[in-house]
Amino acid sequence: MSTTEAPTRQLDFIREIVEEDLRTGRHSTVITRFPPEPNGYLHIGHAKSICLNFGIAQEYGGQCNLRFDDTNPTKEEAEYAEAIKRDVAWVGFDWGKNLYHASDYFEQLYRWAEDLIRAGKAYVDSLSAEEIRELRGTLTEPGKESPYRYRSVEENLDLFRRMRGGEFGDGAHVLRAKIDMASPNVNMRDPVLYRIRHETHHRTGDAWCIYPMYDYAHPLSDAIERVTHSLCTLEFEDHRPLYDWLIEHVPVPARPHQYEFARLNLNYTVMSKRKLLRLVEEGHVRGWDDPRIPTIAGLRRRGYTPAAIRSFCDRVGVAKRENVIDVALLEFSIREDLNLHANRVMGVLRPLRVVIENYPEEKSESFDVPNNPEDPDAGTRQVPFSRVIYIESDDFMEEPPKKFFRLAPGREVRLRSAYFITCTSAVKNDAGEIVELRATYDPSTRGGDAADGRKPKATLHWVSARHALDCEVRLYDRLFRSENPEESGDFLADLNPDSLEVVPQAKLEPSVRGAAPFTRFQFERLGYFCVDPDSSAARIVFNRTATLKDTFTRRA
């Protein structure tokens, strides 16, 4: 009997920590959280965090909270929060009843701030923002203490309460932690905990005019929710000492720990909320769900599946080193999924008429065509055929080069699932452009096989002209020309002018009629396409999700 190797799954460093904590009993259950700020749409980088946080909760039988980090009313909107919930659910995760908001904790957070004041660990500073900045020192020089640093507890309490009461204007005072103005870590130089903002909050309305800073609200919110592993990106590493300081100096009910991992970057695109916002607001793309941007909404509209996004996130890994993932990996993930699950259909993007001269004028017949060769259970459909068909203009060349196996004068090819045809001539217009092909078919090849065993070197997709459905097809290319659009300084200058090409009159086989928005197909030999919500009963609009690899084109 052979010893079966225990297939020790390769864990990323965070899962290793989680397992260790579970094994040693530091925690008996794992609680994570996904903490978006509702100030923009989620993108593929957030998907990585979602998959990590919810994935860990799932794998270890724990829980993952969806918590909105809504501590800054000037930037946040309910509309964004709704979009975020929709996107998280769509990616495939369920927070159940664990939907929270940092704003739910404002009262508790406030009380703890008073506790800090009473403990002499926080004080009201009345310096201006500029003065605070000046006294903070620099990266190499220590800061200086504020003249207000040693106010009495009573005065601090009084001032802080009056801040809450609305007695002061924005910026008049802030609450600061009393830590160490000489700390080499600037985050520890008496960080601001609360600021005054007379602003209506999308959830608490006008109940508050002081709002906690992220650095204050986050660790305490984690503790309130009994989060065990608080996962964030690398730029917060410097904030961990402050996170820990607060957990230590506030009487919180639990001891969460923060761990940092590298955020996801993708080449040929931009990922920061600020840049995505500019693309949307300045009209460089059609909206937050434009299929060319890496927002979850954009990817969804482009035709990506939640499963593809999840497998992509799995493949990308979790580590601490900066990374730029090749967008080809994202494309691979969607092709892999759609190859198995998308039904095939024939559609011609650039139609070239072909008249099959020996096929009767009035006749038409239909072929039983498999919906998905990768999945026999997908069944078949009827595809009509008649004397005049369209083929892809790229599939014909009057003078074919060496490796071109498709149609050419005198050459025989197979029409997928139909007949073999032989091109007899090309009809040109006055400008010398080919406008139509003449051909003959071999009736004995019905279905696409020849009794004599001859095998054409090419199989073409086609659509019966008489039965074709006119559709709009939107072809997308990368939004930016360079791998790193931000490198040059002005990412907008790097926009690809050809990122969207609209084909207004593509010819599709009639079976796609009535397909609902977001239905995905493979157009044989062309790529994967998804019905866009812009579609109407009169006309379907398709988005190209990804191309199929074309080795002839690639070599050419």
Added chain:
RNA sequence: UGGGGAGUCGCCAAGUGGUAAGGCAUCGGUCUUUGGAGCCGACAUUCGGUGGUUCGAAUCCACCCUCCCCAGCCA
């Protein structure tokens, strides 16, 4: 020239002192009623560099180099 991180194949990423996993990309071949998919194969004598410890180092030590982050009353 303060502090915090990181450097393993073109892009990711395992590896935790015993002689460099895997994925994507790429390149061959095979198969094919999608030039798709699939299948088979190739792809780091070497782990930022230099010394050292050791029978043995990507893994330990020392020094050096490079890159990223931090001076919002943003998150």
